[in-house]
Amino acid sequence: MTEQADELGNLPVVGSEDDTPREACGVFGVYAPGQPVAHLTYLGLYALQHRGQESAGMAVSDGEALTVVKDMGLVSNAFDDRTLAALTGDLAIGQTRYSTTGSSTWHNAQPVYRGVDAVEFALGHNGNLVNTEDLAAEAGMLPGAVTSDTDLMAELLAAELSSYGGISKAEAMDAALAVVLPRLHGAFSLVIVDHERIIGVRDPNGFRPLCLGRLDGGWVLASESPALDVIGAHMVRELDPGEVVVIDGTGCRSFRPFDDDAVDPRLCLFEFVYFARPDSVLYGQSVHQARVRMGEMLAEQAPVDADLVMGVPESGIPAAEGYARASGIPYGQGLVKNRYIGRTFIAPTQALRSTAVRMKLNPLRDNIVGQRLVVVDDSIVRGTTTRAMVRMLRDAGAAEIHMRISSPPYRWPCFYGMDTGTRGELLAANLTVDEIREYLEVDSLTYMKLENLLESTGAVGAGFCDACLTGNYPIDIPVNLSKAVLEGVAGAPATERAVPVGSRQNDDGLPAEVASRLFGGD
Numbered sequence: 001m002t003e004q005a006d007e008l009g010n011l012p013v014v015g016s017e018d019d020t021p022r023e024a025c026g027v028f029g030v031y032a033p034g035q036p037v038a039h040l041t042y043l044g045l046y047a048l049q050h051r052g053q054e055s056a057g058m059a060v061s062d063g064e065a066l067t068v069v070k071d072m073g074l075v076s077n078a079f080d081d082r083t084l085a086a087l088t089g090d091l092a093i094g095q096t097r098y099s100t101t102g103s104s105t106w107h108n109a110q111p112v113y114r115g116v117d118a119v120e121f122a123l124g125h126n127g128n129l130v131n132t133e134d135l136a137a138e139a140g141m142l143p144g145a146v147t148s149d150t151d152l153m154a155e156l157l158a159a160e161l162s163s164y165g166g167i168s169k170a171e172a173m174d175a176a177l178a179v180v181l182p183r184l185h186g187a188f189s190l191v192i193v194d195h196e197r198i199i200g201v202r203d204p205n206g207f208r209p210l211c212l213g214r215l216d217g218g219w220v221l222a223s224e225s226p227a228l229d230v231i232g233a234h235m236v237r238e239l240d241p242g243e244v245v246v247i248d249g250t251g252c253r254s255f256r257p258f259d260d261d262a263v264d265p266r267l268c269l270f271e272f273v274y275f276a277r278p279d280s281v282l283y284g285q286s287v288h289q290a291r292v293r294m295g296e297m298l299a300e301q302a303p304v305d306a307d308l309v310m311g312v313p314e315s316g317i318p319a320a321e322g323y324a325r326a327s328g329i330p331y332g333q334g335l336v337k338n339r340y341i342g343r344t345f346i347a348p349t350q351a352l353r354s355t356a357v358r359m360k361l362n363p364l365r366d367n368i369v370g371q372r373l374v375v376v377d378d379s380i381v382r383g384t385t386t387r388a389m390v391r392m393l394r395d396a397g398a399a400e401i402h403m404r405i406s407s408p409p410y411r412w413p414c415f416y417g418m419d420t421g422t423r424g425e426l427l428a429a430n431l432t433v434d435e436i437r438e439y440l441e442v443d444s445l446t447y448m449k450l451e452n453l454l455e456s457t458g459a460v461g462a463g464f465c466d467a468c469l470t471g472n473y474p475i476d477i478p479v480n481l482s483k484a485v486l487e488g489v490a491g492a493p494a495t496e497r498a499v500p501v502g503s504r505q506n507d508d509g510l511p512a513e514v515a516s517r518l519f520g521g522d
């Protein structure tokens with residue numbers, strides 16, 4: 001049976017079956033008078049496609065008007081040549097979205113727009129606020145008045161802007177940001193555009209990355225440095241946690257509207273492990289090199305006799321190379337990824353969705369038959385993909401399978417811009433490592449120690465969030481936080497997400513005693 005599209009024509013996306021953490025949005029901004037800023041933004045967003053595939057959009061200013069174009073799906077779906085050619089101007093921002101607060105609809109696609117008297121602005125967001133409900137209540141908003149945390153931020157900014165008179169637009173925007181930003185709790189790397197300037201904001205914890213680049217005659221803001229590379233810009237620096245950068249015809253300046261004691265660098269550790277592109281630079285470190293080091297340290301932490309080291313495409317591959325280098329075991333390819341599918345794709349039928357893993361990965365039998373394999377992956381979230389992948393390798397003739405994971409067990413949900421679902425869906429929140437090994441049907445399983453992971457980044461003392469691994473949340477999480485908190489729709493509240501769930505169904509293949517202990521029954 002064909003899956004039903006919703007009223008906006010959005011088909012369901014294969015996601016809940018996926019085993020990896022889901023990305024956290026990408027943002028981009030460019031100030032480049034005389035240059036084709038819409039095309040530059042398109043290229044920048046293309047380089048950030050891995051951070052969000054549900055929708056894409058951009059806002060372009062020609063100095064007098066702001067035009068927003070957005071659509072569901074990939075960057076290549078959202079814009080065509082005619083659209084880009086029509087978007088003339090000197091400055092622009094763009095966003096690729098993966099939804100956290102607010103459902104995946106065209107209405108919630110970004111950038112979000114507001115017009116206040118003669119001031120127009122648009123805003124793109126990477127991250128997730130944790131005090132949305134309080135902010136909406138404090139502002140006296142009726143249920144449904146705003147439908148995402150980004151929409152809420154834009155509304156608060158617009159309300160603040162409308163209260164100013166007798167000062168320039170630039171002064172008004174600075175003042176409004178200084179009032180609104182400190183009230184936001186959670187993760188927010190923002191790009192904002194109005195008629196004359198682009199603005200970059202990084203929250204005081206710096207959960208999500210944001211960097212500044214220089215382009216011939218212009219400036220660029222981007223979630224990750226490869227978005228600078230693709231348009232020929234060079235990296236100037238990463239924005240500091242708590243920094244606001246304003247770029248206009250007078251140049252680039254910054255200010256810091258947050259209290260000093262609120263500034264506490266906590267870059268998401270999973271940016272290093274999985275989210276960021278390998279060619280990105282975070283905390284001044286090459287992400288690829290960090291992932292190779294993770295593999296090297298994993299080999300020292302958990303050696304094993306084996307014939308071949310292979311990585312799970314694609315983010316497990318650098319760590320596999322590191323493991324092979326440090327262990328002396330040959331590295332080889334064991335799985336081929338269908339490069340035309342990408343990380344998410346539309347599955348037309350339920351039957352195809354259940355075979356999503358086979359649509360993405362296929363074993364390379366010549367390298368597998370009779371071999372003792374070390375299989376390196378970056379993380380296990382729900383375990384469904386890993387289990388199916390292990391079965392594929394067994395069917396292809398693997399003699400032994402030793403899983404090595406380049407991060408510690410993923411036990412706690414993320415509320416800072418990544419959607420993992422409830423705690424009951426996280427395999428390591430419910431099973432011991434030995435029980436996971438049994439569930440996955442592998443010969444051995446080792447997760448990387450947290451201290452080794454931190455050391456692998458090359459930036460140990462720089463400050464990281466590791467809440468999904470330790471349960472130590474840098475910012476308190478309200479008990480009723482859910483993805484649908486602003487939409488008046490029942491969602492999984494934080495109480496469920498933060499407490500082990502004792503009942504769950506359809507977990508085929510769990511060892512009987514484990515299933516019984518976890519899920520009850522006889």
Ligand code: SF4
Pocket residue numbers: 207267268269270271413414415416417418465466467468469
């Ligand atoms: S909870 Fe995990 S995924 Fe979320 S920001 Fe912290 S380290 Fe990253």
